[in-house]
Amino acid sequence: MRAAILGLAPALLVGGTVGVVVATRSAGPDVAETVAADAxxxxxxxxxxxxxxxGQWGAYGYAKQGWTxxxxxxxxxxxxxLEALGDKAIGVxxxxxDGKGLDVFSDSPMGVAGRTVAPGEAVHLTASPGGGATVVVTRGCDGEVLWQESTAHPWVDPVDLxxxxxxxxxxxxxxxGAPFRGSLGVALEGDAPRVVNHVGMEDYLLGVVPAESRAxxxxxxxxxxxxxxxxAAxxxxxxxxxxxxxETCDTQDCQVYGGSSKENPKTTEAVRSTAGKVLMKEGKPVSAEFSASTGGYSAGGAFGAVEDLGDTESPNHKWTQTLTAGEIATAFGVGELHSIEVTSRxxxxxxxxRVTGLRVAxxxxxxxxxxxxxxxxxxxKSDWFTITEGVGPAAPPPASALAAPGVDNADPTGAVEPTDIERKYAELGGHLGVLGAPVGPELAMPDEAGRFRxxxxxxxxxxxTTGAQVLDASVLTAKLPGTGS
Known part of the structure; x- marks a missing residue:
């Protein structure tokens, strides 16, 4: 692009700059001055x-626009x-x-070691080397021992699987704690005890979707x-x-799973209406990662980065956080802070x-x-951030919070409407099209004559007058007054 564009929107281009050092003080040609810890x-x-x-909030925004x-x-x-998988079982x-045995009861009969355990009785399983377990059955969770033995099948099964x-x-x-569908069992990882829930995929999802999204x-x-x-889940x-x-775990390291305690009719309907459907690539289910909010652009990786206009619904679409120099230095273990620099995006x-490289001295x-x-x-909250010295203004509220019910400018549908420029960009293929990725936000032209990005x-x-048009840098320069090269 021609240098004249710098005269139009310096903030737009400077915002994308990397290699700008902040929090640097010079005490001489060879000595970097320490930044005060409370700065x-x-x-x-x-x-x-x-x-x-x-992006989960982006998906919500698009759903409100009528997307399926x-x-x-x-x-x-x-x-x-999108293909059908069927209802396979999964171990969670x-x-x-972790590090504990299994102590379990039910309001209905249970099965363990080939025997039936009545309601009002509890099973205590301890994993044994070789894949089995010791079984102790008591009256209630803390009552007298009714019987005990060893078993090669370290599982407690419900009355009906x-x-x-x-x-x-x-x-x-x-x-x-949470109740669980399916069976509960024990295992050893090395010498460390583990507890596992073996459950059908569809039953498992009944506890995942309400924990990972908002019913x-x-x-x-x-x-x-x-x-x-x-x-996706x-x-x-x-x-x-x-x-x-x-196969998986029950925390954010995998997918959050709350057993059957968090089930909700609204998310249950979502699971049942998509029963067995998975995303496939080259004949295999894909690891369909997701996160709460993309901030307006997904990060790429296994799936190409896409602009996420639905994310304006997110309460974290834009955020601010204040840290001291001491907190930054301690986090990186560099003693007292001299400088912090974004080196690549x-x-x-x-x-x-998003920041792809950061240097802290x-x-x-x-x-x-x-x-x-x-x-x-x-x-x-994410790896997409800028750093400035001092205390800056708080981030604005999300678009969904700006217009309260009953206010004239409130959109009764709650839809996130793209601008004409965003529509044109999408028509051209977004970041994969001829224009490539955005390098700044949409801005107003001088005298509010229009907008550009x-x-x-x-x-x-x-x-x-013209609607949305694609222009090269030289034509844009000619259209905006006072920006000659």
Whole structure:
């Protein structure tokens, strides 16, 4: 692009710059001055989570615009097909019970070691080397021992192993906690005890979808987002193979799973209406990652990065966080802070996009990390952020919160309407089209004559007279007054 464009929107181009050092003080040609430990720095960012695959808030925004689950999935997970898998079983490591045995009861009969355990009795399983377990059955969870023996089958089964069984047949943990569909068993990982829930895929998803999304979205136009979530979660689980004794786990490291305690009729409908459907590629289920909020652009990876206009619904579409120099230095273990510098970005979205490289220098050394590592060390919501010295303004509320019910400018449908420039960009193929990725936000032209947005290989300009047009840099320069080269 011609240098004259700098005269139009310097903030647009500067926002994408990398290699600009902040928090640097010079005490001489060879000595870097230490920044005071209580000096504040404002981090302004976009999105919540890793940003790969589907953005859950974006899916909700698109559902409110009338997109079907199939369209949502096709948009975020390019190159996949939607196919039927059937109801396979899955083993789920219950990580909150790591290092413990299994103590379980039910309001209905249970089976263990080939024997029936009556309601009012409890089973205590302890994993044994070689894959078996010792069994102790007591009256109640803490009562007298009724019988005990060893078994090669370290599982407690409900009275009926079929799918979608009533709540009184679910297995419950002594001491409280969530009840579980399916069977509960024990295993050893080395010498470490593990507890596993062996459950049908569809029953498992009844506990995943309400834990990973918001059932109330179904009441505000987001039912298709819940259906998309059910397919993504099923696909992710079907692709899992983490342990010798279980395919997946029950925390955010895998997918959050709350047993049957969190089930909700609205998310149950989403699971049942998509039963067995998974995303496939080259004949295999894909690991359909998702995160809460992309911030307006997904991160790429196994699935191509896409602009996420639906994400304006997210409460974390844009956020701010303040840290002190001391907190930053401690997080990276560099002594006292001298400087912090973004060295590279992915060039997708405002401010240059997600951080891919960050350098932090201090009195005891320098660390170079990825944006995702920085996100973890600093406790940030995402790896898409900028850093400025001092305390900056708070992020604006999400678009969905700006117009309250009854206000004249409130959209009664709650839809997230793209601008004419965004529509034109989408028609041209988005970031995969001829214009490439955006290099800044949509901005107003001088005297409010129209609006424009810059991209890697050109620009789109909108006026009331012409509508949205694709222009190269030289034509844009000619159209905007006072910007001669």
């Amino acid at each position: 504040p720095y404002t981090l302004t960012g976009y999105g919540h989570g890793h940003g790969r695959g589907m 689950a199939e369209r949502i999935l096709g948009y975020y997970y390019g190159g996949t097909t 490591r219950l990580m909150g019970l 079929g799918p979608d069984r009533p709540a009184n047949e679910h297995l419950k943990l002594c001491g409280g 109330e979205w179904a009441d505000t136009g987001g039912a298709e987002a819940l259906r998309a979530q059910a397919v 099923r696909s992710y689980a079907a692709a899992e193979s983490r342990y010798a004794y279980a 992915n060039n997708l979205g405002p401010d240059g996009g 201090g009195s005891t050394g320098t660390k170079e990390v990825t944006g995702d590592e920085a996100r973890t060390k600093l406790g940030l 810059m991209y890697t290989h050109g620009a789109i300009v909108w006026t009331k």
